[in-house]
Amino acid sequence: MPRSTFSGSVTSPKVDIIVDLGNPFLNLTVDGFLKIGTVAATKVAAEEAYSIVKRGSVSHHNFEHSLKKMCKEGAYWGTVAGVYVGMEYGFERIRGTRDWKNAMLGGALTGALISAACNNGRDKIVTDAIAGGAVATAAEFLNYLT
Amino acid sequence: MPRSTFSGSVTSPKVDIIVDLGNPFLNLTVDGFLKIGTVAATKVAAEEAYSIVKRGSVSHHNFEHSLKKMCKEGAYWGTVAGVYVGMEYGFERIRGTRDWKNAMLGGALTGALISAACNNGRDKIVTDAIAGGAVATAAEFLNYLT
Numbered sequence: 001m002p003r004s005t006f007s008g009s010v011t012s013p014k015v016d017i018i019v020d021l022g023n024p025f026l027n028l029t030v031d032g033f034l035k036i037g038t039v040a041a042t043k044v045a046a047e048e049a050y051s052i053v054k055r056g057s058v059s060h061h062n063f064e065h066s067l068k069k070m071c072k073e074g075a076y077w078g079t080v081a082g083v084y085v086g087m088e089y090g091f092e093r094i095r096g097t098r099d100w101k102n103a104m105l106g107g108a109l110t111g112a113l114i115s116a117a118c119n120n121g122r123d124k125i126v127t128d129a130i131a132g133g134a135v136a137t138a139a140e141f142l143n144y145l146t
Numbered sequence: 147m148p149r150s151t152f153s154g155s156v157t158s159p160k161v162d163i164i165v166d167l168g169n170p171f172l173n174l175t176v177d178g179f180l181k182i183g184t185v186a187a188t189k190v191a192a193e194e195a196y197s198i199v200k201r202g203s204v205s206h207h208n209f210e211h212s213l214k215k216m217c218k219e220g221a222y223w224g225t226v227a228g229v230y231v232g233m234e235y236g237f238e239r240i241r242g243t244r245d246w247k248n249a250m251l252g253g254a255l256t257g258a259l260i261s262a263a264c265n266n267g268r269d270k271i272v273t274d275a276i277a278g279g280a281v282a283t284a285a286e287f288l289n290y291l292t
Binding site for chain 1: 174177178181182185186188189192193196200223227230231269272273276277279280283284285287288289291
């Protein structure tokens with residue numbers, strides 16, 4: 001297995017595109033979108049690279065499909081991250097404190113919004129809000145631990 | 147909808163159980179297990195509370211099922227978090243630096259380990275490792291943003 005190619009491609013990307021829109025809320029959202037979108041695109045690229053390595057052949061069709069998938073997953077993860085970062089920042093401003101409750105509320109609202117945008121029913125929206133809040137809280141806690 | 151009961155139960159839990167095993171690696175792992183396990187158990191509790199509110203009735207059977215689900219999900223999330231926190235700490239010690247690459251490597255190894263423990267095939271293990279690394283990297287980036 002050509003592992004060296006793998007790790008080489010993973011350490012190279014430097015994410016430092018800075019877009020200033022003159023508003024901290026918008027800046028954070030766009031920054032979250034770009035950074036997390038890049039992570040998701042890299043994830044898909046790694047998956048596709050593994051599937052190519054496994055099969056041992058590269059066809060034109062597959063490459064185009066991979067690119068499309070990278071864009072789709074990148075945009076999806078980026079949107080979720082952008083909404084979440086914006087929400088957390090908003091809650092921080094509204095509540096005036098920085099703690100895990102901002103993450104929980106931001107995660108819950110993001111889960112509900114994304115779920116509502118995907119045309120889900122009321123029950124699914126509530127479940128997604130709970131799951132979003134839990135995942136955001138867990139990430140925040142892990143953060144304090146390490 | 148009795149929303150007040152909902153938010154009341156969410157703000158109350160205080161997670162400050164401290165277990166000292168005399169070893170930073172073990173301490174982190176146990177801490178991660180307990181904290182994230184609690185978050186997952188709270189998530190299931192919130193979900194079950196919503197389903198009870200929706201149906202409007204509480205039966206004995208359902209309560210027992212909820213408790214079992216809380217334990218199961220709590221243990222699963224807790225294990226993943228414990229393994230991840232331990233791995234990230236390990237990579238920090240080995241590499242001697244603190245950056246997002248620790249999170250990526252820790253997430254990838256955690257994904258592979260949990261996947262292997264669930265008796266998945268080789269392809270699924272690699273995919274889970276890639277997904278774990280991506281999720282951990284995304285969480286780490288979000289962290290720097292907020």
